[in-house]
Amino acid sequence: MDPDTVAADISLSSFLYALLLLLFLLILKHIFLKPPPLPPGPYPWPIIGNLLQLGKNPHVKLASLAKLHGPLMSLRLGTQLMVVASSPAAAIEVLKTYDRTLSGRYVSSSLTVKDPKLNHLSLAFAKECTNNWKNLRAICRTEMFSGKAMESHVELRERKVMELVEFLATKEGEVVKVMDLVFTTICNILSNTFFSIDLCDFERGGLKDFIYRASELGATPNLSDFYPILDGLNLHGSKKKSKEALGRILGTWEGTLKERRKQKNPGSSHRDLLEAFLEIGFEDDQINQVILELFSAGADTSTLTVEWAITQLIRNPDVMYKLRDELTKIIGESPVRESHLPHLPYLQACVKETLRLHPPAPLLLPHRATETCQVMGYTIPKDSQVFVNIWAMGRDPKVWDDPLSFTPERFLDSKSEFKGNDFEYIPFGAGRRICPGMALGARQVSLVLATLVHLFDWSLPDNMDSAQIDMEEWLVITLRKENPLRLVPKVRK
Numbered sequence: 001m002d003p004d005t006v007a008a009d010i011s012l013s014s015f016l017y018a019l020l021l022l023l024f025l026l027i028l029k030h031i032f033l034k035p036p037p038l039p040p041g042p043y044p045w046p047i048i049g050n051l052l053q054l055g056k057n058p059h060v061k062l063a064s065l066a067k068l069h070g071p072l073m074s075l076r077l078g079t080q081l082m083v084v085a086s087s088p089a090a091a092i093e094v095l096k097t098y099d100r101t102l103s104g105r106y107v108s109s110s111l112t113v114k115d116p117k118l119n120h121l122s123l124a125f126a127k128e129c130t131n132n133w134k135n136l137r138a139i140c141r142t143e144m145f146s147g148k149a150m151e152s153h154v155e156l157r158e159r160k161v162m163e164l165v166e167f168l169a170t171k172e173g174e175v176v177k178v179m180d181l182v183f184t185t186i187c188n189i190l191s192n193t194f195f196s197i198d199l200c201d202f203e204r205g206g207l208k209d210f211i212y213r214a215s216e217l218g219a220t221p222n223l224s225d226f227y228p229i230l231d232g233l234n235l236h237g238s239k240k241k242s243k244e245a246l247g248r249i250l251g252t253w254e255g256t257l258k259e260r261r262k263q264k265n266p267g268s269s270h271r272d273l274l275e276a277f278l279e280i281g282f283e284d285d286q287i288n289q290v291i292l293e294l295f296s297a298g299a300d301t302s303t304l305t306v307e308w309a310i311t312q313l314i315r316n317p318d319v320m321y322k323l324r325d326e327l328t329k330i331i332g333e334s335p336v337r338e339s340h341l342p343h344l345p346y347l348q349a350c351v352k353e354t355l356r357l358h359p360p361a362p363l364l365l366p367h368r369a370t371e372t373c374q375v376m377g378y379t380i381p382k383d384s385q386v387f388v389n390i391w392a393m394g395r396d397p398k399v400w401d402d403p404l405s406f407t408p409e410r411f412l413d414s415k416s417e418f419k420g421n422d423f424e425y426i427p428f429g430a431g432r433r434i435c436p437g438m439a440l441g442a443r444q445v446s447l448v449l450a451t452l453v454h455l456f457d458w459s460l461p462d463n464m465d466s467a468q469i470d471m472e473e474w475l476v477i478t479l480r481k482e483n484p485l486r487l488v489p490k491v492r493k
């Protein structure tokens with residue numbers, strides 16, 4: 001045989017052997033090194049996935065789906081993957097073990113902050129935990145949330161709450177929207193902490209209406225969240241609407257910002273956040289973005305907590321009685337001061353119990369996987385949205401006795417805290433993205449709640465079932481001297 005032909009045969013067969021070996025190795029890799037599957041979840045329909053299964057209160061629906069599919073579950077929303085942790089063990093994996101990888105933020109298309117130019121300036125919606133994000137958290141901690149900063153604002157918070165009391169006292173015989181007034185008070189506490197001015201008014205809308213509008217737009221689902229390919233089309237015109245709403249909010253402090261660039265804080269008794277930002281040399285865009293986010297994160301959450309606490313106290317007269325008793329014993333007839341708060345354990349237990357049953361952010365804020373990772377034997381692909389259903393965890397009978405009852409006593413004897421270490425109870429989140437305003441939030445909620453319970457009598461007409469109450473509209477009635485104001489729910493026709 002021709003030596004050339006022999007050589008060609010040998011090299012062909014070696015090539016075929018090599019190919020076979022490669023194929024064999026690939027098959028082995030596929031069998032043994034296959035990445036684990038996605039977390040289990042409900043069957044996704046073609047194109048829409050599980051979009052129709054979530055409904056109006058996704059945390060409630062997700063809680064019942066988790067009973068079927070387990071504590072780490074995945075759903076498809078259009079083309080997007082959503083992963084939900086629903087047990088303390090799964091929360092530990094997401095917020096502690098894989099905190100670094102899962103602490104990105106998923107940003108909805110309806111938020112203007114999705115724009116990379118703005119995202120770079122963001123605190124709450126920073127897509128990654130960048131140095132700028134760390135820096136912003138550190139500045140806010142020093143200037144607003146540290147023990148020292150909070151002490152310097154005590155007088156301001158107490159004054160704003162007394163203004164609420166005085167306003168209600170002028171409304172005898174009238175119907176008022178109490179929670180709207182509480183929202184005004186919280187907004188003014190925040191706006192004074194930021195700028196040393198009131199930005200809301202009890203009578204007129206102003207900032208609070210613009211914030212309502214912006215939150216409404218932020219919460220409205222947008223098709224391009226589920227099909228990012230549609231992002232450029234801006235089908236709902238939502239970006240334009242969000243831009244308008246934000247423009248109105250920024251307009252409420254634009255003048256102050258200009259003035260303060262010319263002249264240092266004139267005549268304020270406390271150092272405000274703007275003073276710190278100006279000293280650092282922040283541009284207007286940076287100041288506006290952070291303050292906008294602090295308003296959105298701090299006002300609604302605190303107001304909702306007060307609203308649910310009052311609702312639960314009205315539904316549970318024994319608890320209301322015990323709380324009033326504690327307030328009378330410790331405070332007497334005088335107004336509530338922040339210095340009273342550490343001496344009011346039952347009040348603190350009521351706030352904790354409210355946050356267990358009604359966390360204002362029931363799924364936390366949406367996290368994002370910055371890398372593909374493996375959690376509890378499942379794969380979480382890069383860019384998945386990751387949620388922790390703290391609403392489900394707060395009502396889990398495996399964790400809490402009689403979970404649906406409002407029983408503040410459970411917190412009196414327990415060491416359970418909401419500081420992000422007890423993963424069965426994390427109303428402020430845990431890990432890197434834990435709420436930086438936790439101490440301020442808890443303090444302003446406690447002060448407003450204690451004042452409303454101490455100075456007002458919340459009554460229901462005899463024929464009204466407490467389950468029917470709606471916190472919206474209350475009639476203010478003046479009664480006896482020692483019990484000056486009674487708030488009665490306006491019966492809806």
Ligand code: HEM
Binds near residue numbers: 366432
């Ligand atoms: C009862 C009151 C409050 C509750 C229950 C609450 C709860 C939360 C929760 C659950 C998160 C998301 C954590 C996560 O994604 O893992 C959060 C984030 C945040 N909260 Fe709060 N919050 C409250 C009050 C406040 C206040 C008063 C402020 C400031 C004025 C504030 C500022 C923020 C900010 C800036 C973030 C984003 C942090 C980041 O992404 O790095 N919160 N909050």
